[in-house]
Structures are given as structure tokens and as C-alpha cells.
Amino acid sequence: xxxxxxxxxxxARAQPPGMGWxxxxxxxxxxxxxxxxxxxxxxxxxxVECPLEAIVDERILDEIVARVVGxxxxxxxxxxxxxxxxxxxxxxxxxxxxxMVFGNASLWDDxxxxxxxxxxxxxxxxxxxxHGSDGIRKLLxxxxxxxxxxxxxxxxxxxxxxxxLCRTFALAGVDIIxxxxxxxxxxxxxxxxxxxxxxAAIAEAHRASGKTAxxxxxxxxxxxxxxxxxxxxxxxxxxxxxxAPMLVGLPAFFELVEAFPDFVYLAxxxxxxxxxxxxxxxxxxxxxxxxxxxxxxxxxGGRFGYTRDTCAALAANARAPWGELKPALPVPAGGMKMDRxxxxxxxxxxxxxxxxxxxxxxxxxxxxxxxxxxxxxVMAWSPAR
Amino acid sequence: xxxxxxxxxxxARAQPPGMGWxxxxxxxxxxxxxxxxxxxxxxxxxxVECPLEAIVDERILDEIVARVVGxxxxxxxxxxxxxxxxxxxxxxxxxxxxxMVFGNASLWDDxxxxxxxxxxxxxxxxxxxxHGSDGIRKLLxxxxxxxxxxxxxxxxxxxxxxxxLCRTFALAGVDIIxxxxxxxxxxxxxxxxxxxxxxAAIAEAHRASGKTAxxxxxxxxxxxxxxxxxxxxxxxxxxxxxxAPMLVGLPAFFELVEAFPDFVYLAxxxxxxxxxxxxxxxxxxxxxxxxxxxxxxxxxGGRFGYTRDTCAALAANARAPWGELKPALPVPAGGMKMDRxxxxxxxxxxxxxxxxxxxxxxxxxxxxxxxxxxxxxVMAWSPAR
Numbered sequence: 001x002x003x004x005x006x007x008x009x010x011x012a013r014a015q016p017p018g019m020g021w022x023x024x025x026x027x028x029x030x031x032x033x034x035x036x037x038x039x040x041x042x043x044x045x046x047x048v049e050c051p052l053e054a055i056v057d058e059r060i061l062d063e064i065v066a067r068v069v070g071x072x073x074x075x076x077x078x079x080x081x082x083x084x085x086x087x088x089x090x091x092x093x094x095x096x097x098x099x100m101v102f103g104n105a106s107l108w109d110d111x112x113x114x115x116x117x118x119x120x121x122x123x124x125x126x127x128x129x130x131h132g133s134d135g136i137r138k139l140l141x142x143x144x145x146x147x148x149x150x151x152x153x154x155x156x157x158x159x160x161x162x163x164x165l166c167r168t169f170a171l172a173g174v175d176i177i178x179x180x181x182x183x184x185x186x187x188x189x190x191x192x193x194x195x196x197x198x199x200a201a202i203a204e205a206h207r208a209s210g211k212t213a214x215x216x217x218x219x220x221x222x223x224x225x226x227x228x229x230x231x232x233x234x235x236x237x238x239x240x241x242x243x244a245p246m247l248v249g250l251p252a253f254f255e256l257v258e259a260f261p262d263f264v265y266l267a268x269x270x271x272x273x274x275x276x277x278x279x280x281x282x283x284x285x286x287x288x289x290x291x292x293x294x295x296x297x298x299x300x301g302g303r304f305g306y307t308r309d310t311c312a313a314l315a316a317n318a319r320a321p322w323g324e325l326k327p328a329l330p331v332p333a334g335g336m337k338m339d340r341x342x343x344x345x346x347x348x349x350x351x352x353x354x355x356x357x358x359x360x361x362x363x364x365x366x367x368x369x370x371x372x373x374x375x376x377x378v379m380a381w382s383p384a385r
Numbered sequence: 386x387x388x389x390x391x392x393x394x395x396x397a398r399a400q401p402p403g404m405g406w407x408x409x410x411x412x413x414x415x416x417x418x419x420x421x422x423x424x425x426x427x428x429x430x431x432x433v434e435c436p437l438e439a440i441v442d443e444r445i446l447d448e449i450v451a452r453v454v455g456x457x458x459x460x461x462x463x464x465x466x467x468x469x470x471x472x473x474x475x476x477x478x479x480x481x482x483x484x485m486v487f488g489n490a491s492l493w494d495d496x497x498x499x500x501x502x503x504x505x506x507x508x509x510x511x512x513x514x515x516h517g518s519d520g521i522r523k524l525l526x527x528x529x530x531x532x533x534x535x536x537x538x539x540x541x542x543x544x545x546x547x548x549x550l551c552r553t554f555a556l557a558g559v560d561i562i563x564x565x566x567x568x569x570x571x572x573x574x575x576x577x578x579x580x581x582x583x584x585a586a587i588a589e590a591h592r593a594s595g596k597t598a599x600x601x602x603x604x605x606x607x608x609x610x611x612x613x614x615x616x617x618x619x620x621x622x623x624x625x626x627x628x629a630p631m632l633v634g635l636p637a638f639f640e641l642v643e644a645f646p647d648f649v650y651l652a653x654x655x656x657x658x659x660x661x662x663x664x665x666x667x668x669x670x671x672x673x674x675x676x677x678x679x680x681x682x683x684x685x686g687g688r689f690g691y692t693r694d695t696c697a698a699l700a701a702n703a704r705a706p707w708g709e710l711k712p713a714l715p716v717p718a719g720g721m722k723m724d725r726x727x728x729x730x731x732x733x734x735x736x737x738x739x740x741x742x743x744x745x746x747x748x749x750x751x752x753x754x755x756x757x758x759x760x761x762x763v764m765a766w767s768p769a770r
Binding site: 047048049050054055057059060063064065088089090091093094095096098099100102103104106107113114115116120123126127128129130131132133134135136144145146147148149150151153154155156157165168169171172173174175176178180181182184185186187188220221222223224225244245246247248249250251252253254255257258264265266267268269270271281282283285286287288289290291292293294295296297298319322323324325326327328329331333334345348349350351352353354355356357358360361367368371372374375376378379381 | 432433434435439440442444445448449450473474475476478479480481483484485487488489491492498499500501503505508511512513514515516517518519520521529530531532533534535536538539540541542550553554556557558559560561563565566567569570571572573605606607608609610629630631632633634635636637638639640642643649650651652653654655656666667668670671672673674675676677678679680681682683704707708709710711712713714716718719730733734735736737738739740741742743745746752753756757759760761763764766
């Protein structure tokens with residue numbers, strides 16, 4: 001794969017008219033002798049995710065396979081790698097954009113996503129901030145000085161207390177007054193009642209002082225809840241909202257902004273560091289809790305770095321009794337090869353689904369035979385062998 | 386804050402009937418002398434997120450403030466910290482659940498979210514896998530042996546080629562045949578056409594071999610797109626789908642499963658390591674690209690660990706010219722105090738919104754005066770002073 005990716009690197013670029021490449025940059029912690037290989041692995045992972053020998057089509061090699069266009073030392077044992085990714089692979093889907101620029105590569109501990117250079121065709125997909133700094137200043141009628149923001153805390157306060165705090169902040173002249181990011185729709189401060197009371201509080205302060213303030217309620221929930229609350233907020237005259245994009249999901253955030261472009265969106269960083277979740281817990285427990293029936297994870301000894309213990313714990317978590325929750329099926333993957341079938345089954349046991357990806361395809365003339373062998377060996381395996 | 390949190394730890398628990406606590410566990414890399422303080426900081430961050438002296442209400446101290454219930458050494462310089470979080474703060478909102486168990490704490494490099502012990506009231510909010518291992522086995526009519534899974538690769542193949550590969554895998558006896566996670570709705574393999582062709586391919590293979598296989602198309606997109614494609618897939622007779630929950634967002638995934646409970650959900654790990662995004666790039670660029678007008682980030686010298694350079698680069702990214710995208714307003718936050726107002730403005734300049742949270746509230750009798758001072762000092766600041 002690596003060798004072949006390096007070959008591709010030298011090929012003439014042959015994107016058809018109207019199609020192009022974006023450049024994604026990664027910071028890679030790695031020894032000098034390994035950086036070319038790591039860079040090629042990133043290019044493969046962020047495009048075709050399979051051995052290049054499994055690709056017989058020239059068009060795919062020319063137009064679809066991502067390619068390394070720059071490797072630059074940026075510190076001791078640290079490199080900046082620039083990879084060109086075909087915009088064809090993204091189309092016009094903002095979720096697929098995230099997938100192609102940093103989907104699988106996010107699973108490597110030594111790779112950090114650090115930059116983007118996108119052509120017009122991709123940028124056109126993103127209207128970006130609908131108001132931006134200037135729009136916020138216009139709403140607040142503050143052309144140039146720094147702005148002020150205060151948060152209503154702590155959660156647990158009842159609505160009259162929150163509204164009183166909101167009024168106090170507005171009277172003091174704060175520009176934007178936001179819910180604390182932990183304030184949702186709890187019994188102690190229901191959303192609609194709170195929004196109405198806080199919006200009334202800033203209106204009252206405005207009558208007293210003549211100074212404009214914006215109240216930004218926190219919108220949090222699955223997409224439908226976000227949209228319902230946005231409608232309520234709009235009806236109550238709200239002009240700014242607080243949302244944690246990484247928590248609700250970037251694509252869900254994108255769609256919310258699209259549906260309610262009149263709001264000023266204040267982005268909260270909550271869950272913005274979500275990689276610090278133990279993999280055995282994220283994949284084994286959380287994804288099951290949220291409704292996954294089968295969970296694909298990157299297995300030890302493949303293209304990623306999870307340990308044997310992590311993988312065993314992950315599978316155990318997916319299956320363990322947990323209230324009324326059904327067990328989920330562990331699916332070890334991420335560079336599994338035919339020669340490991342029995343070893344993997346011995347390790348994970350029968351309540352497992354084996355996923356072999358590119359390795360079934362390395363000989364395009366013998367995919368049926370190779371896959372048959374995969375299936376037969378799985379069927380022939382028994383725990384007692 | 387820390388001292389007070391330790392005090393709270395000893396208080397009698399006074400949750401009203403029907404309310405309870407969940408226990409979240411974190412792995413913290415930290416020196417022995419600091420672990421109590423770090424644990425207390427996590428408890429504060431995951432509940433009230435403000436100095437305890439700003440809380441005058443006994444009910445909030447008793448019922449809302451999270452508390453450290455266990456600290457255990459789990460390795461050299463590494464501890465497991467158990468924190469009880471009030472279920473009242475979550476209600477029945479799965480997005481708020483993520484927020485309260487690992488929202489802000491995700492932004493600390495030395496803290497990893499590692500476990501959960503949830504009471505019935507919270508578990509009842511999550512139906513979890515609708516099929517689970519047993520349901521998958523039932524659909525496939527495979528009661529006990531390990532299952533097999535293959536992926537159609539590489540992306541870039543046209544629909545007839547993908548369908549042929551699907552048929553080959555099905556004829557070889559593979560149980561679940563999934564799209565590669567990079568396959569979306571690209572011009573070279575449109576979703577509807579692909580799903581119809583691959584579904585026909587497994588039906589054809591079934592007639593030839595008598596063996597049941599499931600085809601799992603990849604659903605990727607903002608929530609509306611996910612739901613549209615799910616409807617198409619259901620109409621075409623699809624029984625299993627591939628989704629990357631961390632990429633579409635856990636709450637969006639939750640809602641999709643709720644809306645289409647008949648599908649078997651195969652969870653893909655893509656974007657499951659999304660913390661490895663340089664903060665200046667994630668907050669300064671990506672969140673702006675997705676539509677944030679103002680971006681709250683954890684500032685240097687507050688409760689989190691971003692450096693001065695990171696913060697400067699983040700603010701520069703939010704404002705820099707970028708195609709037609711409007712600049713977004715940087716909002717440094719995360720433990721900012723009154724004594725830093727001028728320093729922060731000197732550093733960030735006028736095109737900034739300052740967010741002071743709990744520090745405005747430390748003297749509950751003087752919130753108006755303190756906030757007025759905040760506002761006046763911001764107004765009085767000038768770059769030329």
C-alpha cells in the first residue's frame with residue numbers, strides 16, 4: 001500500500017474539469033525514517049482505504065486516491081504532512097467532508113488534523129457565519145469597542161432567579177447574556193418559561209437603560225429537539241443562541257444554522273476534546289448505549305494502535321449485561337488479513353463478526369475464491385478446536 | 386472552588402424521591418499531591434461550573450453540585466476518579482447527557498472519560514441496540530457461529546462494479562456486506578441507484594445459494610439527509626445500515642435509531658478520535674466554516690491548558706480572510722477573572738467578546754456593581770492606552 005501510494009504521488013493529476021483537490025494538513029509525530037510511510041498511510045486512509053493493488057481502475061488511481069504533496073519538518077520528531085484529497089469524494093455533503101478530511105485518521109494517536117486549503121467548489125458548500133463579527137456589532141449597535149458576554153450560573157437556579165440575573169447583567173450593560181452551557185430544559189428551569197422570562201428581562205432592562213443586550217439561550221438536544229427549541233426561541237424574539245457544535249455533531253449544527261439563519265450562533269466548546277474517551281468505553285459502552293447493534297472498531301495488530309487489552313475490554317463491554325440493554329456485536333476491523341482469522345476468533349470467541357476489508361480484494365481476479373475461503377474458515381472454526 | 390467542593394463532598398445526599406445520581410469515572414494523569422484538587426475541579430466543571438461561593442442556595446449545593454466519591458491510584462501518576470452527577474441536571478435529553486458526563490472536562494488533556502454507572506432512571510432514557518447480537522443472528526439465521534462482514538471498496542467504483550462486488554461477497558457466503566465508509570452519494574455511485582443495485586445483488590445471490598446476506602449501505606449527512614436516505618433504504622428493503630455515530634453526532638445518531646428502529650445499526654469508528662484536531666484549527670476554522678458567528682474557547686491562564694500561541698492563532702483564524710466567509714468573533718473564556726480584563730484586550734484587541742462567567746457572581750450581593758465595573762472597564766479600554 002505504502003509503496004504503491006508513493007507511486008501514485010508522482011502521477012499526473014487528471015481531475016476532469018469542474019473537479020479539484022483540497023489540501024488537508026496533518027501534524028504527525030514520527031521518526032524521520034517513517035514519515036514517508038505514515039504520510040502515505042494517511043493519504044490511503046482518507047481516500048480509498050484499501051491496498052492500491054486492489055485497484056484496477058486507472059481512473060480511481062488518477063482521480064480518487066489522495067496523494068501526499070508535502071512533508072515538512074515542524075519540530076523534533078514532528079512533521080507537517082499535506083495531502084490532496086479529491087473533491088469528488090465529498091460532493092456537497094458537509095458530513096462526508098468531515099469523514100474525508102479526518103475520519104479514520106482521527107483514530108491515530110500520533111496524527112493531528114491541523115489545516116485545510118479548500119478550493120471554491122468546496123467553500124461554496126459552506127455559507128459559514130451568517131452574521132459574523134460585523135453582524136453581531138450591527139445587532140448590538142456597537143461598531144468597534146470590545147464586546148462583553150456574561151453567563152447565567154449556576155444551573156439549578158429557578159427561572160425567576162435566572163431572569164433576575166439576566167436583568168442585572170443587562171442593566172450593567174453586558175452585550176450578550178448567555179445561559180450556562182449546562183442549562184437545558186430541566187424541571188428546575190424549563191426552556192420555554194426561561195426563554196420567555198429572560199427575553200422579557202432584557203427588554204425591561206432596555207427600556208430602563210436604552211442599551212441593547214442579546215439573550216442567548218442554550219440549545220441542546222438531538223436534531224428535532226434543537227429545531228423545536230429554536231422555533232420557540234424565535235417566537236419569543238430571541239436573536240442569539242448558544243450551541244456546542246462538537247456535542248450536537250458538526251453536521252447537525254450545520255443544518256440548524258441553515259434552518260435558522262437569523263440567529264447569531266455562539267459556539268460553545270463542550271465535548272470539543274472528545275478523543276479523550278477510553279476506546280473500550282466509547283466503542284464498547286457509549287455507542288451501544290446510543291443504539292448500535294454491531295460496533296466496528298480498529299483491532300490490535302491492524303493499521304491502528306489499540307492494544308490487545310483495550311480490544312478485549314471493548315468486546316467485553318459490548319456484550320456485558322447492562323440493565324435491559326441488548327448486547328452489541330463486536331466487529332474487529334481496520335486492516336484485518338486472512339491469515340489472522342483463527343487467531344481473531346480464538347481471541348474474541350463466536351459472538352463476533354469478523355470484518356475483512358481490502359485484504360479480500362488484493363487479487364481482483366480471485367475475489368470470490370478468497371472470500372469463500374474467508375467464510376469457510378470462519379464456519380469451520382470452533383472454540384474447542 | 387476546590388476547597389468548597391471538598392466540603393460539599395461530606396454533605397448528606399438529599400436528592401428528592403425519584404431523583405438520583407449517576408457515577409462517571411475519569412482517568413486522570415496527575416501528581417499525588419494534586420489529585421484531590423483535580424478531582425474537585427472535574428466535579429465542578431461537570432455540574433455547576435462556577436465557584437461554590439457564588440452559590441447561595443442550599444438546594445443547589447445539596448442536589449446539583451457533583452461530588453467526588455472515589456479516588457483510586459491506577460498506575461504511576463495516574464488515578465481513577467469517580468464523580469457523582471445529579472440525574473436532575475440531565476433530565477431526559479441524550480445530548481445533555483453527553484454534556485454533563487464529559488462536556489467541558491473533555492478539554493483537559495490529562496483527563497480521560499472512562500466509565501459510567503447509571504441508575505435505572507437514566508438507563509430508561511436509552512433503549513440501546515434495538516436488535517443487538519441476537520437480533521442480527523435471527524435476521525441472518527445464524528444462531529451461534531462467528532459472523533462475517535466484508536466491505537465494498539474502493540470508493541470511486543461505479544454502481545455496476547459495486548453491485549458485482551456485493552454479489553460476489555454474497556455468493557461467497559458473507560453475512561453482512563457493507564459500503565466502505567467513504568462511499569456516500571458521489572456522482573460516481575449515487576446513493577439510490579447503488580442501494581437498489583446492491584440490494585438486488587444480494588437477493589439474486591440468495592436465490593442462487595439459499596444463504597441470507599444483509600447489505601448495509603453507508604448513511605452519512607446532516608440529520609435530514611440521514612433520514613431521507615434511511616427512508617430510501619427502507620423502501621428498497623434494506624435491513625442493515627452503516628453509520629459513524631461520532632461523525633454524525635451521538636444525539637443525531639440516537640434520533641436516527643429512534644426513527645428507524647427496524648434497521649440493524651453497524652457503528653463505524655470514523656471521527657471517533659476527533660480530539661486530535663489542533664484547537665486553533667478546530668475552534669478558529671472548522672467551527673467558523675460550519676456557521677459559528679462567535680466562538681467561545683478556553684483561554685490561556687484559565688481553567689484549561691491552551692497556550693498563548695494557540696489562543697492567538699485561534700483568534701487569528703477566526704478573523705482571517707477566507708473566501709467569502711464572514712469573520713467570526715473570538716470569545717476567550719473558561720475561568721476569566723476581572724483582574725485580567727485589560728490584559729486580555731491588549732492581547733486580543735477590540736474585535737473580541739470577553740466572557741466572564743462565575744467570577745462576576747462571587748459576591749452575590751454585588752453582582753450588578755461587579756458587572757458594571759466589567760462593562761465599564763471594557764468600554765474604557767483602548768488599544769492606544
